[in-house]
Amino acid sequence: MPPVRGRLTAGAPLAPLVWFKSGGSAEWLFEPADADDLCDFLMALDPAVPVMGLGLGSNLIVRDGGVPGVVVRLGKAFAKCERLDDVTLRCGGGASGILVSSTARDAGIGGVEFLRSIPGTVGGFVRMNGGAYGREVKDVLVEAEVVLRSGERKTLSLTDLGYTYRHSALPDGAIVISATLRGAPAEPSAIQTEMDRIAAEREASQxxxxxxxxxxxxxxxxxxxxxxxxxxxxxxxxxxxxxxxxxxxxxxxxxxxxxxxxxxxxxxxxxxxxxxxxxxxxxxxxxxxxxxx
Incomplete structure (x- = not known):
């Protein structure tokens, strides 16, 4: 394995990291220190080694024989959200849907409340075109920054991602490191009311x-x-x-x-x-x- 500044673990159990609490181990689990660490690692990694991103592990079955190659898990360095303007946020690939919706609420940005109900990270729901309550990621995404399997860092537009229902054209092995989302001006109190409604509905039905x-x-x-x-x-x-x-x-x-x-x-x-x-x-x-x- 190439040298890293983050954490690289051989034979890392994945069951504790996924919601089902089942399944085997990753041949290698890589938690990069930052985007440059991820780029350098993937650039130096043998192209034949498969790479898979892991978010919160909510929408995932890890088979019992484990995952060959490298599983990439984005940590705190990728779990930040920042306001770019009155209606736009940039969110790290490791940020949760709850963090994104809460940051949007505090900034008075409506239209992303549905992300409160998606139990995953930005990287996961950008890849899957995650959605709930009549909205999908494609309705709010402007662009996503990804690191390709080759180690190249690239910005993909909404059109580039080729979204269909619960699917994107994101290449295999690509890791989403950030996404720019655009909503609409709204009162924080109204946003919170909608988030509370969504949370209560999920609790009652799921x-x-x-x-x-x-x-x-x-x-x-x-x-x-x-x-x-x-x-x-x-x-x-x-x-x-x-x-x-x-x-x-x-x-x-x-x-x-x-x-x-x-x-x-x-x-x-x-x-x-x-x-x-x-x-x-x-x-x-x-x-x-x-x-x-």
């Missing part, structure tokens, strides 16, 4: 206090994934210690000691049952990475 991966399947055109899962008789379905949430059918849970194989197999069983019942094929929204044990 199993937030469980070991889960968030929304499991994408909504097919004209349908809600949770309703298709429910209609197929999958509410509460289990495999080992993995369960389809009884509170929200589009969430999978780790009830205790479920393996990632249990969780992924349960998801595939749900997809099969939905296909048999409705004729519709659910697409995974949760990212599944690594190799099986």
């Amino acid at each position: 199993p937030l206090r469980s070991k889960t991966g968030g929304s499991t399947f994408k909504n097919p055109d004209g349908h809600k994934a949770w309703a298709l899962v429910d209609a197929a008789g999958c509410r509460g379905l289990t495999r080992g210690d993995a369960q389809v949430s009884e509170k929200h059918c589009n969430f999978l849970l780790n009830l205790g000691s479920a393996s990632s194989a249990d969780i992924e197999a349960l998801g595939e069983e749900v997809r099969d049952k939905v296909k048999a019942h409705s004729g519709l094929t659910l697409e995974w929204e949760i990212q599944r990475v690594g190799v099986s044990a």
Whole structure:
């Protein structure tokens, strides 16, 4: 491995870093000191070594055999948000959705309250075009700064990212180090009211206090994934210690000691049952990475 100024750990367990609390280890876990450290490392790294970014680990199944290559996790140096003007913020790739929405509130910038409900970091929801409550990242993103797998630092416009539903054209191995977001002028009190409404609605409808991966399947055109899962008789379905949430059918849970194989197999069983019942094929929204044990 090339020399670094940050932290480089061999065989780092990933289960503690992901919401499901399951899965294997990273061959290497790299926590760069800053953007230059990340660029220098990737530039010197053998191009054949795969690289993957890891945020808060909320929308992720890490398979039990672990993740080959390098997993990059952005720390405090990338978790800052700053106001650029009356309606614009620049946010580090490691900043959480809660930090972004709170900074926007304090600056009187409305329109990004929905990020309060996305349990991830800027890097993750820029890559996935994260969204909730009728809004998506593409509605507020101006540009994103990324470090490509080659180590080149590049600024990508909204058009460059080629957004579709829960998908972007961001190249494999690219790490989002910052994003510029634009909202609209609003009263901080009104922004806080909307954030409170979103938080209360999530608490009432989603199993937030469980070991889960968030929304499991994408909504097919004209349908809600949770309703298709429910209609197929999958509410509460289990495999080992993995369960389809009884509170929200589009969430999978780790009830205790479920393996990632249990969780992924349960998801595939749900997809099969939905296909048999409705004729519709659910697409995974949760990212599944690594190799099986």
